[in-house]
Amino acid sequence: AQKITQTQPGMFVQEKEAVTLDCTYDTSDQSYGLFWYKQPSSGEMIFLIYQGSYDEQNATEGRYSLNFQKARKSANLVISASQLGDSAMYFCAMREGNSGYALNFGKGTSLLVTP
Amino acid sequence: DVKVTQSSRYLVKRTGEKVFLECVQDMDHENMFWYRQDPGLGLRLIYFSYDVKMKEKGDIPEGYSVSREKKERFSLILESASTNQTSMYLCASSLTGMGSGELFFGEGSRLTVL
Numbered sequence: 640a641q642k643i644t645q646t647q648p649g650m651f652v653q654e655k656e657a658v659t660l661d662c663t664y665d666t667s668d669q670s671y672g673l674f675w676y677k678q679p680s681s682g683e684m685i686f687l688i689y690q691g692s693y694d695e696q697n698a699t700e701g702r703y704s705l706n707f708q709k710a711r712k713s714a715n716l717v718i719s720a721s722q723l724g725d726s727a728m729y730f731c732a733m734r735e736g737n738s739g740y741a742l743n744f745g746k747g748t749s750l751l752v753t754p
Numbered sequence: 755d756v757k758v759t760q761s762s763r764y765l766v767k768r769t770g771e772k773v774f775l776e777c778v779q780d781m782d783h784e785n786m787f788w789y790r791q792d793p794g795l796g797l798r799l800i801y802f803s804y805d806v807k808m809k810e811k812g813d814i815p816e817g818y819s820v821s822r823e824k825k826e827r828f829s830l831i832l833e834s835a836s837t838n839q840t841s842m843y844l845c846a847s848s849l850t851g852m853g854s855g856e857l858f859f860g861e862g863s864r865l866t867v868l
Contacts, residue, residue, distance in 0.1 A: 648794075672854060684844065684859035691854070730796060740785045740804065740848055740855055741812065746796040 777845030
């Protein structure tokens with residue numbers, strides 16, 4: 640069964656607007672971590688943001704914030720004030736308590752920021 | 755700066771050939787990983803290692819093996835390459851314990867098997 644679900648294969652957003660990329664997860668563990676990575680066309684995987692399952696506050700890193708709704712098992716990424724350089728693939732990932740530090744990735748969402 | 759280096763960015767091999775993909779990290783990380791990335795499928799874990807000479811199967815280990823003789827080096831081996839192993843291969847490493855344990859990735863190795 641898919642542990643990380645990203646339902647939006649592709650998204651468009653206009654420059655300077657905010658965009659939300661959806662991610663839902665499935666785990667029975669109490670302790671887990673949620674990650675978002677960005678992969679531009681160059682192929683490198685760039686770590687954006689992390690949320691621990693016990694963190695009460697939503698994680699934020701600059702223009703990125705993670706909207707963590709534990710009861711709904713969702714961990715949406717919000718990008719504020721989109722820039723052209725935000726055009727990329729975005730992957731949501733989860734580390735479960737017993738996974739040995741490996742991450743389970745979703746299939747990704749392709750974001751295109753238009754002028 | 756954190757660095758994960760994959761030996762080859764692009765490789766073209768023939769069916770049946772033995773293929774070695776090398777990965778080196780300079781961060782003294784305990785954990786190392788091999789993923790493959792295919793369009794529409796995201797990243798899938800092939801193997802990982804949490805210590806020298808230790809290895810664990812991921813979700814798709816069939817057709818692959820790994821070697822970790824030194825802490826900084828993690829090799830992925832395709833004993834007999836097949837066309838369905840044409841893919842992008844990503845190596846990553848992470849630290850045990852402190853922090854989020856995010857994975858640091860190499861630039862990827864794009865393998866084409868003819």
